[in-house]
Amino acid sequence: MRLYQKTLEIATKKRMDFIEITKDVQKMVDKSKIKDGMVFLNTGHTTAALLLQENDPTIHRDLTKILERISPLDEGYEHDYEGNENATGHIRNALLHSSLTIPLKNGKLLLGTWQRIFFIELFEPRRREVFLTVIGK
C-alpha cells in the first residue's frame, strides 16, 4: 500500500462558478502510479465546495437557483460584516461538501457515466486550492 499527496491550484472567475477538474485530478492520480485504492479530495476553504455532478450548465444553474433561495443574499446575516456574499458562502459550504472520496480502479477514477468533479466558488473570484491524497497499491 502506498501514499501520494499533492496540491491542485484553481483560479475561479465568479461567484457560483462551477469549474470541472476531472482531468486535472486524473493527471495527478496518473503521476502517483497507484492503480487501485481511494482518491481523497479536500478543499481547505470555508466558502467553496467540491461536488460530483454532471457537466450540464442547466443543472448548475438549477442548483444555484435553489441555493439562492435557501440562503438568499439579502437575508440580513449576522456575518454580513464580511459582506453578504461571504455569509452565504459559509452556509452553502456547510450544506454542500468540502471533500470528496472517489474509488480508484485500474489507474482510473471510478466515476459514474455522468459524474464529473467540480470545484464550486461560493464567494468571489480568487485563487483556490484542492488537496489530493491517494491511498492504494
Added chain:
Amino acid sequence: MRLYQKTLEIATKKRMDFIEITKDVQKMVDKSKIKDGMVFLNTGHTTAALLLQENDPTIHRDLTKILERISPLDEGYEHDYEGNENATGHIRNALLHSSLTIPLKNGKLLLGTWQRIFFIELFEPRRREVFLTVIGK
C-alpha cells in the same frame, strides 16, 4: 494493510425509495477478510444518494417532505428537458451525499446504535450500483 473492492447491485422501486443495504455491505466486508480500517461506499449516479440514518419510515417520509419543499417538482427547472423528476434528483444528490465513509472494527461496520446504511433513489425505478472499497488489515 490490504485493499478490497467490489460492486453491489440494487434495484430501486420508486422515486424517494429508501433501501437499507447494511447487511449487504457487512457481507461484502466479511468476504474481504479485513478486520480493522475504513469502508468506503460510493455511488456513481447523479440522481441517487447514500445516507446513514435510522430505519424508521417516519424519518424517511419527513426528510422526503422537506426535500420536496426545498426542490419542488413543479419548480420549472432549466433541466426539465429530461423531466422534472430528473431535475430534482440532481439537486437532491448535491444536497445529500453520494459517498459514505464507515469505520471498520473487529470485522464489523462501526455504526451507531440507530445508524443503518440506505441507498436513496432520487429519480425513477432502475438498476443502480454501489461500489465498496475496504482499506485496512
Added chain:
Amino acid sequence: MRLYQKTLEIATKKRMDFIEITKDVQKMVDKSKIKDGMVFLNTGHTTAALLLQENDPTIHRDLTKILERISPLDEGYEHDYEGNENATGHIRNALLHSSLTIPLKNGKLLLGTWQRIFFIELFEPRRREVFLTVIGK
C-alpha cells in the same frame, strides 16, 4: 502504512451547540505517531453532525437560522412522537455531514486557514462520541 483508531467523548450543552474539537483531534493524531495520510472522523449519532467551518459564532448562528427555516420545529413531523426537536435533528443530520475526511501532512491536520473541526448537537444535551481513524505512514 499503518492504522490507528480511537474514540473521542464529547458532552454537548444545548441544541445547535457548535463544539470545536480541532485540538482534541490533533492530540489523538499525535498519539498515533502517523505523519502523512488521511484522518477519518465519524459520528455514530443520527441527530448530530460534524462540520469543517470557521470558529465564528455569527456563522454558526446564521447557519442555525437557515436550518431552522429549512426544517422548522413546528412543522408537524410524522416522527414528532419522539419530539419535534428529535425529528429536526434527523433531517439536519441528513442535510449536513456525519463524517469528515481530513488530510494529514507532516503530523498535522491539513486544514485551511479558517477551517476548524466542529461537532454540532442537533438534538438535546447529551454524551456523544466521535470515532477517529488514521491511515498513513
